[in-house]
Amino acid sequence: xxxxxxxxxxxxxxxxxxxxxxxxxxxxxxxxxxxxxxxxxxxxxxxxxxxxxxxxxxxxxxxxxxxxxxxxxxxxxxxxxxxxxxxxxxxxxxxxxxxxxx
Amino acid sequence: xxxxxxxxxxxxxxxxxxxxxxxxxxxxxxxxxxxxxxxxxxxxxxxxxxxxxxxxxxxxxxxxxxxxxxxxxxxxxxxxxxxxxxxxxxxxxxxxxxxxxxxxxxxxxxxxxxxxxxxxxxxxxxxxxxxxxxxxxxxxxxxxxxxxxxxxxxxxxxxxxxxxxxxxxxxxxxxxxxxxxxxxxxxxxxxxxxxxxxxxxxxxxxxxxxxxxxxxxxxxxxxxxxxxxxxxxxxxxxxxxxxxxxxxxxxxxxxxxxxxxxxxxxxxxxxxxxxxxxxxxxxxxxxxxxxxxxxxxxxxxxxxxxxxxxxxxxxxxxxxxxxxxxxxxxxxxxxxxxxxxxxxxxxxxxxxxxxxxxxxxxxxxxxxxxxxxxxxxxxxxxxxxxxxxxxxxxxxxxxxxxxxxxxxxxxxxxxxxxxxxxxxxxxxxxxxxxxxxxxxxxxxxxxxxxxxxxxxxxxxxxxxxxxxxxxxxxxxxxxxxxxxxxxxxxxxxxxxxxxxxxxxxxxxxxxxxxxxxxxxxxxxxxxxxxxxxxxxxxxxxxxxxxxxxxxx
Numbered sequence: 128x129x130x131x132x133x134x135x136x137x138x139x140x141x142x143x144x145x146x147x148x149x150x151x152x153x154x155x156x157x158x159x160x161x162x163x164x165x166x167x168x169x170x171x172x173x174x175x176x177x178x179x180x181x182x183x184x185x186x187x188x189x190x191x192x193x194x195x196x197x198x199x200x201x202x203x204x205x206x207x208x209x210x211x212x213x214x215x216x217x218x219x220x221x222x223x224x225x226x227x228x229x
Numbered sequence: 230x231x232x233x234x235x236x237x238x239x240x241x242x243x244x245x246x247x248x249x250x251x252x253x254x255x256x257x258x259x260x261x262x263x264x265x266x267x268x269x270x271x272x273x274x275x276x277x278x279x280x281x282x283x284x285x286x287x288x289x290x291x292x293x294x295x296x297x298x299x300x301x302x303x304x305x306x307x308x309x310x311x312x313x314x315x316x317x318x319x320x321x322x323x324x325x326x327x328x329x330x331x332x333x334x335x336x337x338x339x340x341x342x343x344x345x346x347x348x349x350x351x352x353x354x355x356x357x358x359x360x361x362x363x364x365x366x367x368x369x370x371x372x373x374x375x376x377x378x379x380x381x382x383x384x385x386x387x388x389x390x391x392x393x394x395x396x397x398x399x400x401x402x403x404x405x406x407x408x409x410x411x412x413x414x415x416x417x418x419x420x421x422x423x424x425x426x427x428x429x430x431x432x433x434x435x436x437x438x439x440x441x442x443x444x445x446x447x448x449x450x451x452x453x454x455x456x457x458x459x460x461x462x463x464x465x466x467x468x469x470x471x472x473x474x475x476x477x478x479x480x481x482x483x484x485x486x487x488x489x490x491x492x493x494x495x496x497x498x499x500x501x502x503x504x505x506x507x508x509x510x511x512x513x514x515x516x517x518x519x520x521x522x523x524x525x526x527x528x529x530x531x532x533x534x535x536x537x538x539x540x541x542x543x544x545x546x547x548x549x550x551x552x553x554x555x556x557x558x559x560x561x562x563x564x565x566x567x568x569x570x571x572x573x574x575x576x577x578x579x580x581x582x583x584x585x586x587x588x589x590x591x592x593x594x595x596x597x598x599x600x601x602x603x604x605x606x607x608x609x610x611x612x613x614x615x616x617x618x619x620x621x622x623x624x625x626x627x628x629x630x631x632x633x634x635x636x637x638x639x640x641x642x643x644x645x646x647x648x649x650x651x652x653x654x655x656x657x658x659x660x661x662x663x664x665x666x667x668x669x670x671x672x673x674x675x676x677x678x679x680x681x682x683x684x685x686x687x688x689x690x691x692x693x694x695x696x697x698x699x700x701x702x703x704x705x706x707x708x709x710x711x712x713x714x715x716x717x718x719x720x721x722x723x724x725x726x727x728x729x730x731x732x733x734x735x736x737x738x739x740x741x742x743x744x745x746x747x748x749x750x751x752x753x754x755x756x757x758x759x760x761x762x763x764x765x766x767x768x769x770x771x772x773x774x775x776x777x778x779x780x781x
Contacts, residue, residue, distance in 0.1 A: 134736050134745070135337070137320070139344075142609075144270040146609045147267060151265060151270055151275070155277065155410055158282060162418055162421055172245065172246060176242055187563070188563065191432070191436055194564060201570075
């Protein structure tokens with residue numbers, strides 16, 4: 128595929144490209160915080176349920192303390208999401224300009 | 230296992246987990262609102278999203294109602310052969326979309342799949358595709374909604390209409406407010422919640438049957454028998470659970486149906502168009518291919534577990550239909566707590582599927598029908614408003630079609646078959662148009678129209694009893710194949726008789742015409758080898774082939 132020149136022009140698309148210059152997409156929040164938050168909450172709730180599970184519940188799950196395990200896994204996953212976001216914050220998206228090297 | 234009643238024993242904590250999810254989903258929609266100023270923000274997330282987000286949304290958009298419930302049902306009914314829907318029926322097409330087709334979609338800056346047809350061919354082709362896509366999305370959204378309501382009714386005892394209205398209202402709210410960003414962000418969240426719901430069912434199911442070896446032994450003793458554990462072994466004839474020969478699986482499912490669905494379905498492609506640059510757009514379907522490789526673990530395995538543990542599974546009607554494989558396991562195996570997560574996961578999957586249809590619809594309706602044919606040259610804000618109203622309309626009509634769907638017992642199979650057949654001629658038209666620059670605008674129109682009519686006629690003749698096939702599946706293989714051939718033949722006949730488009734008009738749209746810049750908008754870090762679309766794609770296809778070895 129050659130790199131020369133621009134794709135074919137179309138008025139509707141050009142208008143949309145023009146409008147995109149005032150895009151507010153850069154204000155979009157970071158999704159990792161939401162996923163992390165929800166899973167930490169789920170992890171805490173389900174782990175606590177697991178700690179207090181009765182024999183009947185454990186028997187129902189074929190002897191596996193599934194609430195405890197699932198809760199802990201969700202908690203760890205949630206924390207990892209938050210850690211990822213904290214360690215590597217999102218670079219602001221700049222769709223119209225080329226970004227210099229970081 | 231008393232077999233009667235699917236009702237789950239949900240307690241307050243389970244409902245707390247469900248409520249937390251609803252609040253989060255709505256919060257995501259509201260928080261995404263501040264990132265919307267232009268129509269491109271509303272319909273394409275301002276083309277700003279990173280590849281992992283669009284990739285997970287891409288796979289999540291496909292993890293709808295029919296997918297999870299239906300693939301577990303197929304697992305119970307057809308056994309391991311169900312993996313064909315993933316490893317040959319999805320992964321190669323997703324990789325092809327990313328490597329070969331995405332440069333034309335993303336590079337030409339089209340805002341939708343129908344818009345590509347307008348640039349490559351002409352306005353009639355565009356309008357035909359825009360209209361059929363819009364109608365299909367609303368119908369499928371209705372079927373998703375109805376499936377959601379059925380499950381909620383069975384599991385939680387909610388009345389049908391309450392479940393339909395609640396499900397619709399939440400999806401409506403977060404898409405109307407948050408636009409495509411609201412939909413995509415929630416799809417990624419839903420992806421993880423769906424997995425969090427399905428993994429415990431799978432793990433405990435496996436523990437119950439004594440691990441993978443125990444499951445294999447039990448399947449050998451079940452009504453599927455040894456054949457239920459093999460994907461390819463008996464495909465020399467139709468004497469296998471799926472009733473399909475290898476040639477039908479490879480060309481019908483693996484090529485025409487799968488490429489038709491994954492490469493031209495705007496509800497999917499839209500996720501990639503919202504990526505922040507060419508590299509991210511190309512990686513979107515390829516990143517999605519990796520989870521897709523593993524999803525059979527949490528659908529087919531629960532299906533098989535249900536087959537061997539739920540006595541009487543496979544009834545024609547009632548609680549023991551194959552479709553209830555996963556709900557039955559949830560009822561029998563999950564204690565409160567993970568039960569709430571699993572129910573939330575099921576709900577999340579319905580919402581992901583429906584949101585994909587609705588956000589695909591509002592974009593095509595606004596850009597490809599309203600702006601192109603009804604109200605041109607209005608300010609950009611006007612089209613954002615149209616998009617919001619189109620969302621409301623889609624959901625309201627979706628509720629209507631959900632109630633129509635409620636009147637038919639088997640409509641989901643029919644609609645799936647019908648629309649999978651619609652995709653085949655579209656794919657043929659695309660693939661010829663993308664690689665043969667001589668193909669003319671008129672040829673594009675007639676290929677699409679006649680291809681669709683041929684597959685539709687075959688379907689109607691089959692339903693009317695005039696032509697006979699072994700199964701619905703076989704009919705859809707043949708319908709798709711015939712539609713594909715028709716489109717090719719029509720293109721070959723009409724093209725020489727009509728005037729070609731000028732080369733300048735085809736730049737960036739057709740292979741070999743130039744105008745596609747794969748590197749121009751590249752971000753720092755995208756050049757590293759592990760972000761190469763081609764490398765990632767080749768590994769995904771190789772893994773799909775490898776995964777077949779233990780279940781050959």
